[in-house]
Amino acid sequence: xxxxxxxxxxxxxxxxxxxxRPIWRTxxxxxxxDVVIIGAGxxxxxxAYYLAKKHGIQNIAVLDKGFxxxxxxxxxxxVTRSNYFWPQSAAFFDHSLRLYENxxxxxxFNVMFSQRGVLTLAHSHHELEMVRRWAxxxxxxxxxxxxxxxxxxxxxxxxxxxxxxxxxxGGFIQRRAGISRHDAVAWGYARAADANGVxxxxxxxxxxxxxxxxxxxxxxxxxxxxxxxxxxxxxAGHTTVLAGMAGFRVPITSMALQAMVSEPIKPCLxxxxxxxxxxxxxxxxxxxxxxxxxxxDAYISYAQRGGxxxxxxxxxxxxxxxxxxxxxxxxxxxAGITDxxxxxxxxxxxxxxQNLYMSGGWGTGGYxxxxxxxxxxxxxxxxxxxxxxxxxFGLDRFETGAxxxxxxxxxxxx
Amino acid sequence: xxxxxxxxxGTRDEVEFHCGGEAHIVRPEPAVNDREWANYxxxxxxxxxxxxxxxxxxFGCGQWxxxxxxxxxxxxxxxxxxxxxxxxxxx
Ligand SMILES: Cc1cc2nc3c(=O)[nH]c(=O)nc-3n(C[C@H](O)[C@H](O)[C@H](O)COP(=O)(O)OP(=O)(O)OC[C@H]3O[C@@H](n4cnc5c(N)ncnc54)[C@H](O)[C@@H]3O)c2cc1C
Ligand SMILES: [Zn+2]
Numbered sequence: 001x002x003x004x005x006x007x008x009x010x011x012x013x014x015x016x017x018x019x020x021r022p023i024w025r026t027x028x029x030x031x032x033x034d035v036v037i038i039g040a041g042x043x044x045x046x047x048a049y050y051l052a053k054k055h056g057i058q059n060i061a062v063l064d065k066g067f068x069x070x071x072x073x074x075x076x077x078x079v080t081r082s083n084y085f086w087p088q089s090a091a092f093f094d095h096s097l098r099l100y101e102n103x104x105x106x107x108x109f110n111v112m113f114s115q116r117g118v119l120t121l122a123h124s125h126h127e128l129e130m131v132r133r134w135a136x137x138x139x140x141x142x143x144x145x146x147x148x149x150x151x152x153x154x155x156x157x158x159x160x161x162x163x164x165x166x167x168x169x170g171g172f173i174q175r176r177a178g179i180s181r182h183d184a185v186a187w188g189y190a191r192a193a194d195a196n197g198v199x200x201x202x203x204x205x206x207x208x209x210x211x212x213x214x215x216x217x218x219x220x221x222x223x224x225x226x227x228x229x230x231x232x233x234x235x236a237g238h239t240t241v242l243a244g245m246a247g248f249r250v251p252i253t254s255m256a257l258q259a260m261v262s263e264p265i266k267p268c269l270x271x272x273x274x275x276x277x278x279x280x281x282x283x284x285x286x287x288x289x290x291x292x293x294x295x296x297d298a299y300i301s302y303a304q305r306g307g308x309x310x311x312x313x314x315x316x317x318x319x320x321x322x323x324x325x326x327x328x329x330x331x332x333x334x335a336g337i338t339d340x341x342x343x344x345x346x347x348x349x350x351x352x353x354q355n356l357y358m359s360g361g362w363g364t365g366g367y368x369x370x371x372x373x374x375x376x377x378x379x380x381x382x383x384x385x386x387x388x389x390x391x392x393f394g395l396d397r398f399e400t401g402a403x404x405x406x407x408x409x410x411x412x413x414x
Numbered sequence: 415x416x417x418x419x420x421x422x423x424g425t426r427d428e429v430e431f432h433c434g435g436e437a438h439i440v441r442p443e444p445a446v447n448d449r450e451w452a453n454y455x456x457x458x459x460x461x462x463x464x465x466x467x468x469x470x471x472x473f474g475c476g477q478w479x480x481x482x483x484x485x486x487x488x489x490x491x492x493x494x495x496x497x498x499x500x501x502x503x504x505x
Contacts, residue, residue: 240460251456253435254485299416299433300485302462307415309429342456398456399448 040064046374052196065205069186081177096372109188237337239360264288280317
């Protein structure tokens with residue numbers, strides 16, 4: 001892999017940008033691999049990268065039925081934060097945030113990580129109490145969070161309307177939270193995995209799993225059978241479909257989550273602004289677009305498109321908070337299919353089938369988890385034993401009752 | 415936007431309704447093991463294709479009823495009452 005550097009940029013600029021090369025190979029599909037990963041989103045690709053780099057397993061394929069990064073990893077709103085309530089989530093997501101802080105360096109790809117802070121608002125005295133409890137829990141978890149008053153909020157976000165229909169009474173900020181460029185995360189991990197010998201096979205759909213005596217032995221695809229020692233699936237909205245191929249059930253509802261962007265304007269939104277009560281969050285991209293989202297369309301959907309009522313709700317909420325945005329036009333709107341669990345905690349690790357692993361249930365918030373998800377899944381696959389950070393995220397928690405209910409504790413979509 | 419036919423009021427926009435999730439889930443005897451209980455409480459069909467589900471016409475007559483909906487195309491194949499079982503073809 002040719003490293004990117006300031007020097008290489010200058011050299012290519014002077015050469016009229018004619019000598020850039022494709023940044024990953026398009027290899028032929030082999031008959032057999034040590035590890036086959038189904039789904040070339042951020043999670044599949046980062047898992048492959050860490051497996052190859054940290055665990056020395058090189059005979060790996062990552063399959064995708066579409067193109068890499070074309071799923072939720074290329075459709076999300078890029079929020080990365082670790083302001084979770086429960087200790088297990090906080091430890092896991094802060095590991096991810098720390099990996100993001102050095103990611104561009106680690107994979108030699110500019111992911112444009114910008115730590116501008118996530119500002120969470122409270123709109124009633126009761127909510128303010130809950131937000132204080134939440135912010136304090138975060139500090140007890142060893143993670144930065146600061147309570148802010150309405151006047152602090154006005155100073156951070158001058159365009160905000162504190163006297164909105166649900167007046168802003170306070171909130172808290174996690175300053176280390178950030179946004180990055182989602183495509184760059186997928187492409188960067190793909191390039192780094194490829195450079196470590198991983199075969200990325202696009203347009204190859206897994207159609208069935210070969211299971212003998214409770215142990216996975218291969219994957220049937222629309223391009224033939226592949227035998228594999230170990231298989232992992234990371235397919236976001238299609239988690240139920242893959243679990244179905246393996247013959248077990250999962251507690252997942254697949255829903256369309258939408259996001260949208262306005263036309264680009266000059267910098268005016270400093271943070272990622274988020275409100276649980278009016279269920280809206282917004283940030284400004286480096287291109288100047290206001291990026292906003294909110295709740296999912298509240299019924300099962302595999303359609304990868306959302307309905308207009310949710311767009312209206314999101315926009316109405318944003319305009320209450322920032323009335324100046326009423327003169328903006330929406331440029332684009334889209335949706336991805338998110339796999340939502342009852343406690344909004346992911347389902348990671350081993351499955352009822354031997355040598356079959358899963359990374360799913362990421363729902364509306366798995367972008368921030370891509371580095372840690374890959375790191376811990378790679379460990380789990382290499383050692384056939386859950387990484388300590390994800391030991392509590394297994395599918396068995398729905399039988400033991402040890403749920404990690406972030407949905408109730410800190411839940412907003414993203 | 416979905417258009418749903420309430421069996422009592424006729425066809426209305428999705429915003430008048432609330433989706434209550436998978437239909438025909440049967441509560442097991444309390445003595446079943448943890449696996450069966452998890453199956454009842456948490457695990458769902460989440461079908462890609464025709465899904466049998468409950469909806470309530472909250473901003474209308476307030477009645478619950480069933481629909482059979484394709485979760486890829488959103489086409490509604492059948493609407494039937496709370497006490498009815500699904501049409502033979504869609505089971
Ligand atoms: C609108 C929106 C906003 C979001 N905002 C945020 C946010 O701000 N912050 C955050 O942390 N998270 C956010 N998320 C969630 C986040 O995007 C996802 O949790 C994350 O991208 C999941 O990554 P993944 O690699 O598991 O899945 P994906 O990136 O979806 O990749 C899965 C891949 O599997 C492939 N696949 C599926 N079935 C098969 C098969 N049978 N064979 C082969 N390949 C298959 C698909 O083609 C796809 O490319 C958002 C999601 C959406 C939709
Ligand atoms: Zn009605």
